Structures are given as C-alpha cells and as structure tokens.
Amino acid sequence: xxxxxxxxxxxxxxxxxxxxxxxxxxxxxxxxVAGYPITPxxxxxxxxxxxxxxxxxxxxQMEDELASSIAIQGAVWGGAKAFTVTSGPGFSLMMEHxxxxxxxxxxxxxxxxxxxxxxxxxxxxxxQADVMQxxxxxxxxxxxxxxxxxxxQECFDLMIDAFNLSEQYRVPVMFMMDECVGxxxxxxxIPPADAIDVFPRRYTSLPPEEYFPYRPGPDGIPEMVKAxxxxxxxxxxxxxxxxxxxxxTWQEQEKLVRRLVEKIRLNGERLERNETHGLExxxxxxxxxxxxxxxxxxxxxxxxxxxxxxxxxxxxxLWPFPxxxxxxLAHRVKAFVVVEMNxxxxxxxxERCAAGEARTVLVPHGGGTVHxxxxxxxxxxxxxx
Amino acid sequence: xxxxxxxxxxPAVARSRKLRGIVYIDWDLCKGCGxxxxxxxxxxxxxxxEFNAHGYHPPYLLPxxxxxxxxxxxxxxxxxxxxxVRVPIETEPSEGGSSES
Amino acid sequence: MSTSSTSALPTNPxxxxxxxxxxxxxxxxxxxxxxxxxxxxRALVESKLPLDKVAVVSGIGxxxxxxxxxxxxxxxxxxxxxxxxxxxxxxANPDLTVVVYSGDGDLIAIGGNHFIHxxxxxADLKIICVNNFIYGMTGGQVAPTTPVGAxxxxxxxxxxxxxxxxxxxxxxxxxxxxxxxxxxxxxxxTRSMVKAxxxxxxxxxxxxxxxxxxxxRRNRLGTGLEAMQFYKQKSVIKNGASTxxxxxxxxxxxxVGEFVNIERPTLRQAMDLQLxxxxxxxxxxxx
Numbered sequence: 001x002x003x004x005x006x007x008x009x010x011x012x013x014x015x016x017x018x019x020x021x022x023x024x025x026x027x028x029x030x031x032x033v034a035g036y037p038i039t040p041x042x043x044x045x046x047x048x049x050x051x052x053x054x055x056x057x058x059x060x061q062m063e064d065e066l067a068s069s070i071a072i073q074g075a076v077w078g079g080a081k082a083f084t085v086t087s088g089p090g091f092s093l094m095m096e097h098x099x100x101x102x103x104x105x106x107x108x109x110x111x112x113x114x115x116x117x118x119x120x121x122x123x124x125x126x127x128q129a130d131v132m133q134x135x136x137x138x139x140x141x142x143x144x145x146x147x148x149x150x151x152x153q154e155c156f157d158l159m160i161d162a163f164n165l166s167e168q169y170r171v172p173v174m175f176m177m178d179e180c181v182g183x184x185x186x187x188x189x190i191p192p193a194d195a196i197d198v199f200p201r202r203y204t205s206l207p208p209e210e211y212f213p214y215r216p217g218p219d220g221i222p223e224m225v226k227a228x229x230x231x232x233x234x235x236x237x238x239x240x241x242x243x244x245x246x247x248x249t250w251q252e253q254e255k256l257v258r259r260l261v262e263k264i265r266l267n268g269e270r271l272e273r274n275e276t277h278g279l280e281x282x283x284x285x286x287x288x289x290x291x292x293x294x295x296x297x298x299x300x301x302x303x304x305x306x307x308x309x310x311x312x313x314x315x316x317x318l319w320p321f322p323x324x325x326x327x328x329l330a331h332r333v334k335a336f337v338v339v340e341m342n343x344x345x346x347x348x349x350x351e352r353c354a355a356g357e358a359r360t361v362l363v364p365h366g367g368g369t370v371h372x373x374x375x376x377x378x379x380x381x382x383x384x385x
Numbered sequence: 386x387x388x389x390x391x392x393x394x395x396p397a398v399a400r401s402r403k404l405r406g407i408v409y410i411d412w413d414l415c416k417g418c419g420x421x422x423x424x425x426x427x428x429x430x431x432x433x434x435e436f437n438a439h440g441y442h443p444p445y446l447l448p449x450x451x452x453x454x455x456x457x458x459x460x461x462x463x464x465x466x467x468x469x470v471r472v473p474i475e476t477e478p479s480e481g482g483s484s485e486s
Numbered sequence: 487m488s489t490s491s492t493s494a495l496p497t498n499p500x501x502x503x504x505x506x507x508x509x510x511x512x513x514x515x516x517x518x519x520x521x522x523x524x525x526x527x528r529a530l531v532e533s534k535l536p537l538d539k540v541a542v543v544s545g546i547g548x549x550x551x552x553x554x555x556x557x558x559x560x561x562x563x564x565x566x567x568x569x570x571x572x573x574x575x576x577x578a579n580p581d582l583t584v585v586v587y588s589g590d591g592d593l594i595a596i597g598g599n600h601f602i603h604x605x606x607x608x609a610d611l612k613i614i615c616v617n618n619f620i621y622g623m624t625g626g627q628v629a630p631t632t633p634v635g636a637x638x639x640x641x642x643x644x645x646x647x648x649x650x651x652x653x654x655x656x657x658x659x660x661x662x663x664x665x666x667x668x669x670x671x672x673x674x675x676t677r678s679m680v681k682a683x684x685x686x687x688x689x690x691x692x693x694x695x696x697x698x699x700x701x702x703r704r705n706r707l708g709t710g711l712e713a714m715q716f717y718k719q720k721s722v723i724k725n726g727a728s729t730x731x732x733x734x735x736x737x738x739x740x741x742v743g744e745f746v747n748i749e750r751p752t753l754r755q756a757m758d759l760q761l762x763x764x765x766x767x768x769x770x771x772x773x
Binding site: 409411413414416417418419420423424439441456457459460461462463464465468470 | 495496498499500501504509510511513514515516517518519520521523524525528672673676698709710711714715
C-alpha cells in the first residue's frame with residue numbers, strides 16, 4: 001500500500017529533526033496524536049497540531065504523559081494510526097503503557113527525543129541515556145523495536161519504517177531521537193506519495209464467530225480488529241488466552257509471553273539495520289548511534305588517515321540489537337570502541353555479543369554536548385597499541 | 386424439594402387473578418445474597434434449605450404465592466441467576482397493572 | 487450451565503450482553519456491581535443502541551472487571567486510565583457510544599486527573615462509577631471516597647481524610663449530566679443510563695453499591711443485603727439538588743437523584759467549530 005498523497009509534503013525542505021519526524025509520521029498515515037509538552041520534543045506535537053486539520057488528523061494535548069500514552073492506544077483500537085512524543089521524564093511516565101501496548105499488541109509509535117538526565121536533567125541539551133530504558137523500561141517480559149535516526153532526513157525516513165514495523169509486528173516501536181538530531185536543521189527530501197510504502201494494518205477478514213483476537217498466524221502475530229465492526233472482542237492487560245480473556249495460569253503465561261518475546265527476538269537477524277564503513281579490513285570497530293555516530297564517523301576518518309584500520313558500525317535499529325553482525329565481527333576484530341552519550345548502555349550489548357572474543361571499550365559522555373572527536377581518536381589509538 | 390427452573394424441571398407457575406409471572410432460577414449461578422427475596426414486592430421467594438454446587442442457598446418460589454412477573458428479582462440479582470417474565474392470561478382480561486416500585 | 491440459554495425457555499434480559507461462558511463471575515455474594523450490570527443491559531435495550539457500536543472501557547478493580555463480562559467491544563485497560571483510553575477511542579471512532587465502567591478508586595484516585603480533564607473538555611463519554619467506598623480488589627484499602635471514621639486496611643484506626651463528593655467534583659469539572667443512585671435504585675439507574683447514552687458530552691453516574699466482604703464486614707455493617715436495605719432507608723431522592731450539598735458521611739443520609747443536566751459543546755464539537763472558524767477566517771484574510 002502506498003502513502004496517501006494528501007498527507008505527504010513532497011518536496012525539498014529545510015527542516016529540523018522534530019519537524020521531519022512529524023512529517024514522517026504524517027506521511028505514514030498517522031491521524032491521531034496525543035501528547036504533552038516536554039522539551040526538546042514539543043515541536044513535534046506543535047507541528048502536528050498545526051498540520052492535523054489539513055491532513056484529516058486529530059491532535060489532543062492531554063493532561064500528562066500517562067494520558068497521552070494510553071489515549072493513542074484507544075485511538076488505535078478505534079481504527080486510527082497514532083503516535084506520541086516525549087523526552088526522558090515523560091518516557092518514564094509512559095512505561096506502564098508501553099508495557100500495555102506490548103501486552104495487548106497494539107501498534108503505535110513512541111518518540112523519545114532524549115535529553116540530559118537523570119530526572120529533570122538538561123531539558124535543552126542532548127543525551128542518549130534512555131536506550132536501555134527503551135528496551136527494559138516497563139515491568140515484565142516483552143520485546144520492542146527501537147529505531148535511532150542520526151539526521152533530520154532519517155527522522156523522516158525512519159518514522160515511516162517505525163509505523164510499518166509496528167503494524168507488521170503488532171508491537172510498540174520506540175523512536176529514539178536526541179536533542180541534537182531533533183533540533184538540527186538540514187535538507188530533508190520528501191518523496192512523492194507513491195514512492196512511500198505503508199504497511200497496512202493487519203485487519204482480519206474472518207467473520208466474528210471465527211475470529212480469536214490473540215490467535216497467532218504462522219508468523220506468530222495475530223490479526224487485528226477495531227471497535228465498532230461487530231466483533232465484540234475483549235482486550236486486557238492481564239495475561240490472556242487466545243480469546244483475549246484473562247487466563248491467569250502459568251501455562252497461559254508461558255504461552256503468551258514466549259510468543260510476545262519470540263515474535264521479535266526470532267526475527268532479530270531479519271530486522272537488523274546498520275550503516276557500516278570499512279568493516280572489511282577493520283581491526284577496531286567503532287559502534288555509535290544517533291548524534292554520537294556523526295562525531296564518531298569523523299574520528300574514524302581521522303584514524304584511517306593515520307593508517308589505523310578502523311571500521312564503523314552504526315545500528316539504525318537499536319532493538320533488537322544487531323547481535324549477528326557484532327558476533328561475526330568479534331571473531332575477526334581486535335576491539336570494539338563504543339561511543340555513546342551516556343555512561344554505558346549499548347556497550348553492554350556489544351560486550352555480551354563479543355563474548356570475550358574482542359575487547360570492548362567505552363567512550364562515555366555524561367551528555368549535554370557531543371563528544372570531542374579527539375577523545376574518540378585517543379581511545380582508538382590506545383586500543384590500537 | 387425445590388421449584389427452581391432447570392432444563393429438567395418444569396417452570397414454577399404462579400396463579401393469580403390478574404397477572405401471572407414465571408420465575409426462572411439458575412440454581413448454580415446463585416450466591417445466596419438474598420436481594421431477590423427481600424426486594425420482591427409480592428414476597429414470593431424464600432431462600433431454600435438446600436445448597437447448590439457452590440454451597441449457597443438459592444431461592445425458590447413459595448407455594449401459593451403470586452409472582453406477577455415484574456422482574457425486579459432479575460434487575461437486582463448481582464449474579465444473573467434469576468429473572469421473571471409476565472405470562473398473558475387467556476381466560477381473564479389482562480390488565481396492564483404495574484407492581485413495580 | 488445457564489438455564490436461560492436453552493431455546494425452549496425465555497432468556498434473562500442481561501444474556502444478550504453477557505459473556506455467559508465466563509460465568510460465574512468473580513464478584514462476592516451481595517456485591518452490587520452485578521446489579522448495576524443488569525441495569526446497564528436493560529438500559530442498552532431501552533435505548534435501542536446498536537450493540538456493535540457500544541464500547542466499554544474499564545480500569546483495574548472489581549468494577550473494572552465489568553469489561554470482561556460484557557459481550558461488547560470491551561477494553562480492560564490500566565489502573566486509572568480508562569478515561570484517556572476512552573477519549574482516544576471515541577475521537578478515532580465517533581460512531582461509537584463509549585461507556586467507561588469503573589470503580590471509585592480507579593476513576594477518582596489514580597484516575598482523578600483524567601476524570602477532571604475529561605469532564606472539563608466535555609469528552610463524549612458515559613462514566614458509570616460504582617462507588618463502594620473502598621479498594622475492593624486489593625483487599626479493602628481506604629479510597630478517596632471512604633467516609634470519615636470508616637475502617638479500612640490502610641486506615642485501621644478509621645479514615646480521617648475528607649472524601650470527595652463525586653457529584654460536586656463532576657459538576658465543578660464540567661460534566662453535563664450528573665446523577666447519583668444507590669444499587670437499590672435499580673429502575674432509576676436504568677433510566678439515568680438511558681439518558682446518559684443519548685446525552686452529548688461527559689455524563690457521570692455514581693452508583694453507591696455494597697462491598698460486603700470488605701467495607702461492610704470491616705465496619706460491622708452487615709451483609710450486602712443489609713447495605714441495600716440501608717440504602718433504601720437512608721437515601722432520599724432530591725432531583726436537582728445542589729451538588730455542594732450531597733456529601734456522604736459514615737452511615738449518614740445519602741442524597742440521590744439527577745443533579746445536573748445541561749448542554750454544552752462536546753470536545754469534538756468544540757474542536758471542529760474552532761478549527762472551522764479559524765481556518766475559514768484565515769483563508770478569507772488571505773484572499
């Protein structure tokens with residue numbers, strides 16, 4: 001299915017990441033947004049509030065992030081395509097409902113424009129310290145997909161992917177921007193609508209008497225319905241059986257949770273999405289994402305100029321983590337140098353997948369500004385010795 | 386012995402000059418709360434001495450009492466275990482009187 | 487199991503909207519929630535709403551379980567957040583009649599913020615709040631509706647916090663229909679529900695109902711039936727009463743009735759009107 005031309009702002013634009021993210025969502029067909037203002041994400045909803053009437057969407061500023069994160073799910077079950085937007089403190093508030101979306105398999109997108117933390121932190125300055133939270137923030141066992149753009153163009157492109165993945169896997173998708181990417185203004189090319197693929201919602205074609213809300217298809221994912229179509233279905237956040245009814249036994253728990261986890265985990269390899277440079281002969285691989293990746297790439301170029309065999313791995317999809325790529329690299333490279341704007345989050349995933357076969361070094365940063373490329377270069381040189 | 390409505394037992398039929406009602410009782414759904422007994426305007430119900438499968442005393446229709454089919458028992462029952470319907474009387478002129486509170 | 491499902495016999499009026507395969511339900515003997523569901527079923531029949539277009543959204547708690555027992559599009563959401571979920575649902579699909587069916591703890595404590603904002607916005611939702619003065623599902627803790635002096639597990643020496651007067655809270659937040667009944671007032675509840683279904687905007691019905699196992703028992707107030715008898719004796723119908731004056735004290739008089747029934751634009755109507763106005767005037771000024 002292609003994008004709706006009425007919703008695509010085709011053309012060459014000069015937009016910041018927040019604005020591009022909003023346009024990406026609209027191009028993907030997002031017609032319901034509930035949000036709460038929080039720096040540095042507010043511009044996304046401000047733009048949506050302005051664009052909504054022109055693209056047939058509805059925007060509602062809710063009273064808090066708790067309301068926003070569940071209002072979008074109500075809208076989804078009413079047939080809308082929805083997303084919400086926040087930053088660190090609001091992301092924390094949304095955790096319960098991210099879990100609810102995972103449990104009820106509600107397709108929706110949560111945008112986190114990361115800022116300095118913890119707590120109120122640095123509202124107007126970047127951070128990348130919510131990455132683990134995106135994966136593990138809600139209680140219980142579940143898996144999500146998380147995408148991480150490093151430019152306004154990617155904020156547009158990857159938002160469309162985020163919606164498509166959420167529909168395909170019936171899973172909430174975390175869109176992990178950061179304040180730098182959100183507030184940097186660059187050229188953004190928005191293609192014509194017929195060049196944009198939109199994954200349609202997996203509505204069932206079964207009649208009500210044959211439909212089971214949580215009976216998985218061959219790919220482990222059930223078909224969806226919406227309220228008002230005569231299915232008289234029930235959904236609950238309690239552990240449930242295929243009919244959606246509460247079924248609080250360990251057997252149903254095992255069945256359900258295993259499926260929720262495996263529908264993503266077993267597709268990890270297929271889902272992987274990375275930008276790579278110079279991996280063929282690399283002895284040291286820089287791993288970086290988001291804004292840090294742009295600084296890291298510069299350090300990689302400087303290192304190459306000095307004759308060091310340095311490669312670059314940038315996951316565009318942070319979760320599920322690109323285990324296969326890292327494991328394979330670990331067989332042949334000496335070390336990974338992980339550059340992230342936090343005190344160690346993705347580095348643990350790299351270390352886990354390296355399984356001791358390659359050294360893993362962290363170049364941390366408390367946030368508030370980007371790394372100094374010299375710092376990264378220094379770490380590379382130290383590892384090279 | 387009870388006069389509850391089960392698929393096997395015949396319905397309890399109340400006899401009345403003007404109105405007749407039939408009470409249907411789901412014996413095993415009842416939790417013996419007593420709402421129906423207390424709020425029946427014509428006091429046709431009482432809790433039986435017998436137990437149901439869950440250990441509660443469901444109601445039964447008292448003999449010689451007049452159920453009017455007002456269905457207040459049904460409205461009150463929190464367990465959806467009882468309801469009544471009005472039965473048209475062929476031999477006597479039916480009046481649309483209401484016994485509802 | 488249910489006799490009323492055999493074809494030869496008439497069926498209980500509640501059956502068409504009941505998930506009979508899930509009976510018996512988990513509510514205690516003498517609990518008033520089931521009684522309110524009977525009223526709900528009859529109100530749906532009377533209002534002639536197409537059942538395909540009625541959605542029920544609940545939160546967490548004993549009353550929250552209603553969603554799982556009604557054979558409608560139903561959503562058992564998170565604690566306190568039924569109202570924002572319902573707001574999104576209704577905005578996405580305006581053809582639906584969206585009923586929020588939940589308890590006092592869920593709607594007014596953790597859900598309090600959402601409650602007042604939805605009322606302020608006049609979101610087109612029908613709120614059925616079963617108020618048993620306690621947190622039932624979790625074992626009987628104090629609630630923001632628990633009368634002063636009543637015992638609960640987290641107020642073992644008696645509650646000392648002034649409780650919310652729910653009709654007053656609803657009215658002052660902007661609800662366009664406000665009524666309170668007790669579970670004894672079955673016919674009034676049904677009538678209010680019918681009115682609420684056709685009312686445009688935030689309609690709020692508080693139903694005082696017994697919690698025999700916890701509130702009644704801990705406060706030595708007897709069985710569910712005794713609570714119902716108490717409601718019958720101690721309630722007084724005052725339609726149109728000022729909501730300021732309908733506070734409930736421990737075992738005191740309960741003022742019931744329809745208190746508020748006004749008109750004002752719903753959230754959607756206000757939104758559309760404002761957008762139309764502004765967009766029209768802007769395109770006019772551009773010409």
